[in-house]
Amino acid sequence: MTESWATFGADLHLDLSAGRGLRAGLTEALREAARSGRLAPGTRLPSSRSLAVDLGIARNTVAEAYGELVAEGWLTARHGSGTRVAERAVPRRPARAARVRPPARRGPAYSFVPGSPDLGGFPRTAWSAAARKALAAAPNDAFGYAVDARGRIELREALAGYLARARGVDADPDRIVLCAGFAHGLTLLARTLRARRVREVAVEGWSLDVHRDLLTGAGLRTRPLWLDGAGARTEDLTAASGAVLLTPAHQFPTGVALTPGRRAAAVDWARTTGGLILEDDYDGEFRYDRQPVGALQGLDPDRVVYLGTASKSLAPGLRTGWMVVPAGLVDEVLAAKGHTDWMSGAPDQLTLAEFIRSGAYDRHVRSMRLRYRRRRDALVEALAPRTAVTVSGIAAGLHAVLDLPAGTERPLIQAAAWHDLALEGLSRFRHPDSAMPARDALVLGYGTPSESAWSGALAALEATLP
Known part of the structure; x- marks a missing residue:
């Protein structure tokens, strides 16, 4: 069966310089690839027959180029091992201008922002x-x-x-x-x-x-x-x-x-x-x-x-x-x-x-329904001693509304940040043309924390609230 470059198992890009003889152009292209490190030391090259088929040139032309580079020390050829790039120190490429990366942004450790289920579930x-x-x-x-x-x-x-x-x-x-x-x-x-x-x-x-x-x-x-x-x-x-x-x-x-x-x-x-x-x-x-x-x-x-x-x-x-x-x-x-x-x-x-x-799907929904109900109950229990706030909207879903004393919504959201906790206020969802009276409240997405983060998120919320 005729061997082809398609069956060799690797791709080798060679730019044969125009205006030069085929053998000279191939030799220089291989030499430059090895010199620059684009062909790493130890890389096995295709057989002369495979490369000749791929490039559309005579097999002898490839064999002669390989021989010259072996003689120069760029390549090695051993029986049973094929032709490989010789082991040698590869010069460093010119250093590129340092890329200035913005500092990694780290979000809060805990979140009650609504709109997400427990992704770990x-x-x-x-x-x-x-x-x-x-x-x-x-x-x-x-x-x-x-x-x-x-x-x-x-x-x-x-x-x-x-x-x-x-x-x-x-x-x-x-x-x-x-x-x-x-x-x-x-x-x-x-x-x-x-x-x-x-x-x-x-x-x-x-x-x-x-x-x-x-x-x-x-x-x-x-x-x-x-x-x-x-x-x-x-x-x-x-x-x-x-x-x-x-x-x-x-x-x-x-x-x-x-x-x-x-x-x-x-x-x-x-x-x-x-x-x-x-x-x-x-x-x-x-x-x-x-x-x-x-x-x-x-x-x-x-x-x-x-x-x-x-x-x-x-x-x-x-x-x-x-x-x-x-x-x-x-x-x-x-x-x-x-x-x-x-x-x-x-x-x-x-x-x-x-x-x-x-x-x-039904089994998963029932399982998650039980998980979220337990979280909701734990949230309500934790907030029960705080008479200044009331919880509503808890008969269903993945979030609760925590009504607050007038004027305290924004300060509490800011205070939560000190406890590494992300909160969302009800005011964020108000239509700008609405005639409804203002209402200070938090929208607590108790489905958002992972199981491992739940107790920490609840503790951070308790530490935030007055």
């Missing part, structure tokens, strides 16, 4: 088992370019069954569109709304500024709704708002659930005006002291877009989210998505589908 073993099974059964087309912009049918079918069973969602696989997390889904919906000539989206008076910025970045105004103990005041919705973004199961960040009357008011508004409800069910699986609050989407699947992700139940690093879209809106959402395949890779989609079908 990711079910690595169960996920690996699901991945092995999913990959073994994966069709070949799973490793090609995506054909269906909605995502893999295997995951859409698994999600349809799970969401109907666990969250009361009216889900059909054909109406599920996979995306790369909530922000991506909201971006697609914002484009869809703009294409429909919607100009304003109502949002909750306390809400994530990142989500509001995505809407305004798409050219949409945001109008804040008043929030109280019954959730967003949906009876204040008007025809001017073509859509409303809600967190009805567990309002972020206040933690209240939207009452049945206000749920009905939102759906009535959507039916009457042709508006659209965007439902962010970001942590619906985690509840403790109450019956599960079903998805608002179940009241009217034709007027509600249901959005969920694996970010809180598993990990945000999976970059996996989903939208259950009204039938008449699917094509418009896919048009907004365009040809960009922004979603998790097909292997991860297949793995999550297997994870759900096998029951591992």
Whole structure:
């Protein structure tokens, strides 16, 4: 069999100088590579036949160049060992200008900043088992370019069954569109709304500024709704708002659930005006002291877009989210998505589908629900002696709201930094146009610390509070 450079197992870049003979050019190129250290001492070179085939020159030309360099001491040739670069001191390359690197930034040792689960709780073993099974059964087309912009049918079918069973969602696989997390889904919906000539989206008076910025970045105004103990005041919705973004199961960040009357008011508004409800069910699986609050989407699947992700139940690093879209809106959402395949890779989609079908997802959620409930109870117990503060929004989710005496929110956040603790204030989430009165409070993400850091984070919080 003819030997070729392709079978040698290494690549060798040689620049044969133009205008010189082939042998002289090859000899000089090899000499310079050895002299500069680009070919390290001891490196085995390809056989003369392999290199000749690769360069498209005669084998004798390579053999003569090798021989000359052996004679000069640049190479060695021994029977059974091949031709190698001779052992010699390699000159240092000219020193480059020193690169000035900024000092490494060290974050606080502990954090109660909301928005993250305990990343150490990711079910690595169960996920690996699901991945092995999913990959073994994966069709070949799973490793090609995506054909269906909605995502893999295997995951859409698994999600349809799970969401109907666990969250009361009216889900059909054909109406599920996979995306790369909530922000991506909201971006697609914002484009869809703009294409429909919607100009304003109502949002909750306390809400994530990142989500509001995505809407305004798409050219949409945001109008804040008043929030109280019954959730967003949906009876204040008007025809001017073509859509409303809600967190009805567990309002972020206040933690209240939207009452049945206000749920009905939102759906009535959507039916009457042709508006659209965007439902962010970001942590619906985690509840403790109450019956599960079903998805608002179940009241009217034709007027509600249901959005969920694996970010809180598993990990945000999976970059996996989903939208259950009204039938008449699917094509418009896919048009907004365009040809960009922004979603998790097909292997991860297949793995999550297997994870759900096998029951591992339910087991993981139950396990983490117990872990977070224990943390919540420990937090409430630790704060109980402090009569100046009150805890609320703790019936579900991964965070609690700690109401403070007036004027103490910012000083406490600054004091926490001295205890190597990161905290987030409620004021950070207030819509700038909201007429609601100011409220000093902390939003404590008790899901954020790792198991090993939990006791230290709780101690730092106790040391911070008066």
